[in-house]
Amino acid sequence: MGNLTGTFTHINPSLLLEGSAVVVAALSAMITAAKKQMDFVGVYALALVTSFGGGTIRDLLLDRRPFFWVERSEYLVIVLALCVPFVYSRALYRWSTTLLARADIIDALGLGFFTVSGTALAAKAGMPAIICALLGVVTGTGGGVIRDLIVNEIPALFKHGRLQATAAFAGAAVYLALRAFDVADGVCVAVSVVVIVALRLTALWGGAALPRPHWLNTGNWRAP
Numbered sequence: 607m608g609n610l611t612g613t614f615t616h617i618n619p620s621l622l623l624e625g626s627a628v629v630v631a632a633l634s635a636m637i638t639a640a641k642k643q644m645d646f647v648g649v650y651a652l653a654l655v656t657s658f659g660g661g662t663i664r665d666l667l668l669d670r671r672p673f674f675w676v677e678r679s680e681y682l683v684i685v686l687a688l689c690v691p692f693v694y695s696r697a698l699y700r701w702s703t704t705l706l707a708r709a710d711i712i713d714a715l716g717l718g719f720f721t722v723s724g725t726a727l728a729a730k731a732g733m734p735a736i737i738c739a740l741l742g743v744v745t746g747t748g749g750g751v752i753r754d755l756i757v758n759e760i761p762a763l764f765k766h767g768r769l770q771a772t773a774a775f776a777g778a779a780v781y782l783a784l785r786a787f788d789v790a791d792g793v794c795v796a797v798s799v800v801v802i803v804a805l806r807l808t809a810l811w812g813g814a815a816l817p818r819p820h821w822l823n824t825g826n827w828r829a830p
Contacts, residue, residue, distance in 0.1 A: 624661075624674065625681070627719030631657040632685045634712050635753055636692050642757050650689045652753060657685060660748030664724045664741050668731055713750075714806040717774055718799035721746030725778040726795070735782050742778035743771055746802075766822055769809035777802035 635656035639649040658675045665673045675681050691698050724745025728738035747763050747770060754761040763770050781798035785791070808814040 624723050627723055628657045628681050630716040634716050646693045649693055653685050656749040656753040659752040660745040663748045664745040710810045714803040717746045718802035721774040721777050722781055722795050722798045725781050739778040743774040746774040767815040769805055773802045773805035
């Protein structure tokens with residue numbers, strides 16, 4: 607019992623955060639792929655691109671080698687293990703149609719997990735605060751941008767009324783501020799993810815948005 611307790615005590619929080627982000631992003635991509643009537647190859651490819659895209663860009667900018675998904679190649683197997691039943695189980699597919707209504711929550715959680723993960727890695731690498739925040743935003747949004755381009759949609763990041771980049775930047779700033787005051791890392795992560803998810807869902811469900819560009823004169827706050 608003591609050995610088991612010690613094992614859980616020494617689990618790397620950053621690894622848990624990164625793994626959670628990969629799973630949530632993959633699930634979000636799988637839902638998008640199902641909407642677009644993709645086959646198994648399409649589902650798996652889109653899940654990988656969405657899960658690894660932002661982190662790969664981050665690793666390139668930080669000159670980290672190997673890339674996080676190469677160093678943790680089990681992520682490839684985990685995503686594959688998620689895709690197989692999603693594509694071939696009728697029961698799971700029927701369940702996923704209910705999950706579609708909660709896709710906003712899944713997407714917001716993925717944004718939160720990846721943003722904080724990227725911010726934390728940049729901070730540990732000794733980068734200036736503004737660079738840490740921007741790399742957090744890139745980590746959180748990069749995979750989604752690539753996903754949307756693949757399915758031939760304008761990336762949600764660039765649409766008015768989404769607060770995607772804004773929520774990510776705010777969460778990264780909160781993480782860095784708490785870290786500067788020597789707050790426990792677990793608390794920094796939890797508070798920052800909550801801030802990101804709250805802002806994102808407030809935008810999607812409540813209509814919060816940055817001031818509208820003058821060329822958007824539809825009178826409707828919701829992005830198409």
